[in-house]
Amino acid sequence: MASSWCRISPIIPIFVWFLLVFSLVCPVHSLETIEDRGSNQTFRPNEELKKLKIIAARLSKINKPAVKTIQSPDGDIIDCVVSHLQPAFDHPQLKGQKPLDPPDRPKGHSPSGMLEENVQLWRLSGESCPEGTVPIRRTTEEDMLRASSVRRFGRKPRRHVRRDSSSNGHEHAVGYVSGDQYYGAKASINVWAPRVANQYEFSLSQMWVISGSFGDDLNTIEAGWQVSPELYGDNYPRFFTYWTTDAYQATGCYNLLCSGFVQTNNRIAIGAAISPTSSYNGGQFDISLLVWKDPKHGNWWLEFGSGILVGYWPSFLFTHLQSHASMVQFGGETVNSRPSGFHTSTQMGSGHFAGEGFGKASYFRNLQVVDWDNNLIPLSNLRVLADHPNCYDIQGGINSVWGNYFYYGGPGRNVRCP
Template sequence: MVTMYWILALVGAELPWTKNSTNILCCKFHDYRRRQYQQQQQEDSTKAKKQENFSSNMACSYSKISPIIPIVICFLLVASSMCPVAQSSDIRRETAANQTLKPEQELKKLKTIRARLNKINKPALKTFQSPDGDLIDCVLSHHQPAFDHPQLKGQKPLDPPERPKGQNPPGMAAENYQLWSMSGNLCPEGTLPIRRTREEDMMRASSVRRFGRKLRRHVRRDTSSNGHEHAVGYVSGDQYYGAKASINVWAPKVVNQYEFSLSQMWVISGSFGDDLNTIEAGWQVSPELYGDNYPRFFTYWTTDAYQATGCYNLLCSGFVQTNSRIAIGAAISPTSTYHGGQFDISLLIWKDPKHGNWWLEFGNGVLVGYWPSFLFTHLQNHASMVQFGGEVVNSRPSGSHTATQMGSGHFAGEGFGKASYFRNMQVVDWDNSLIPLSNLKVLADHPNCYDIQGGINNVWGNYFYYGGPGRNVRCP
């Protein structure tokens, strides 16, 4: 498309393209070529005769022009159906008709992308660049994407709710660090830091229409589907009003743009059919969504099994952010290293007993925001399952299992400092109290590729190690 715009500028065309402007464009193109040939005629009499004959017969037929530039120009104009060229055969007319689709589709895609970006990216009072290249916009809190929702229009974020009983500060002091804030940049009071979505982000997406959403799939925990593989711990069979865990952060290798690796909590209600409700939070490496391999803090929600509702982060109206120091979708730093320092983040999701909204806390008592209760069907009441663990997409590159890593990229049996972990897993009960897990089950649907081992002790409470390298001698 850049080439097309340059060519149009050269011949003086104006957008939008129409049939009338097409003829004008072709005539301007002819005038431009005639002037060029006349100049050459003065310099070289021999070439002038050939060019004079050529110019006299010239009627926008590109097949007789010898220089490469006019060939390319007229070819692209024909392909765009902007020049009334007389074709010599039905085959050539059919070819031109097929070629017409490409620039029109590209223009339509670009128009769709820019309209979506105008909706996602809100006016900023201040913008600065993160060390990882992100642009962080400081947006007035009541202008954030959530308030595009019809049921939230004209409202402002709610005040903090009552926190669960038994909530103790986590033991790690630096668990809410993000790269963008390390340089000392802060958003002004009354604004929120929002990672800007750029044109290249949407151009990378496998589907512009579904940008910011997970692929629709049947979600089960006793098997994998559509290439999604899991190593998880879960509880079910009761009524749950929230969950908490500390999640070890790594930067796993993801082998191609359309795969991801994540570690998260799921708060789930409904069946595993089209009525599935989930609230999700954790960290993920997703080159398609973010354009790099940094682990990033993310949120997600859906009320219809990932079909039409919900999205990552703030890419649609839904999640209401209340915190001015956390940027959802921004890179987490530091990360854990093999045989080195270990770093985890503490996450808590719970249902406000008074208003029924689902709140998210990140780190040392820092409220990030909430999912309004009206977004959901089953989760308007309570959750029926809570899940913790890792997930990867296996696209089977080159016909073999992916080498995308889960967690640290090492199996659970390697233990602390080598394998990734979840620790201090708890749930919130009907009385808004944090309680230990009583019936944690663990499951790895491809244990030769990614596995999991659970345990319990006085320091970590309920915990498990999980992860793996993906493709290996036991996982071909």
């Protein structure tokens, strides 16, 4: 297996640092946080009532009437919602419309995910949503009460980030390409259930499709899997999406928690748990993700697993991404809130370092991008970067079977990462 390494210029890590700063999902408490959790605080009935009213109003907007309801083994409730009544169609530019028909896939595309039909726990009962509906994970009052900010529930926090790694730092092991015009990206990622040390940390593996400067106009499209006890209330790895057009300030959200992403299929529920998962020295299960820009209408489409079209982000949601992306990033991210003053033991990927290789470390394989002519092509300049390599690391390579790939991850706190 021949390894392919790229020497990184001093500019690149700074460039990526700006991206990582704006791609944070750190659940720090803001002025909008739930105020009355602490035992030393006074119970204020008026404020509690106001908060509950806000939650009730938000739930009535997020949760649409269902024609069928499915109880998932993990406790989720999946609502089958008529496709043109899903949250996306609350958007002024989509009101009264219906989901678009599927576009042509990029040339050179063949679905390559290992998993077939039963890729989510809610499907294991054999139940499914009827044609003409989309499966949506129901948001509960408990979900919103767990959130660090009720008003910004479903969004990444809008905040200034300190540069030192000791303040709720986000840590990354990523591969990325930049310096060209990109019209999509594809990768296969093996799915794990990493241990997350506390409710306000998470572990994720995803793709970022990025455009704009790294100021207030940053545009991103994101998809992958995450373990987030705060968002979902458990430790299952879950399929997720995200988007923003203003560096996470006022636009965008996770999954279908705001109007934006249009779901078009009745088989995959965004935000639902993925099953099965990979095991150390055992079976490896991966998902294939493809994001690409439809040349005809300009919308960004998402495919999950073995050829299942999930839906699309309408092009009008974006500014810079109406044209193309200027960077694509793949990899893992965790939050290190330094519980008890030590580095967190939250795991990235499998919880094992890249050097352990197949069956033990996490991987991204068959990394590709989409060019201006809607062709899937190999990466020509993949760079890899781990910002805390004693805690989580990354090793890239290339071969004839996996194309561009990398192993990544780690255990977090260990003798070299105190």
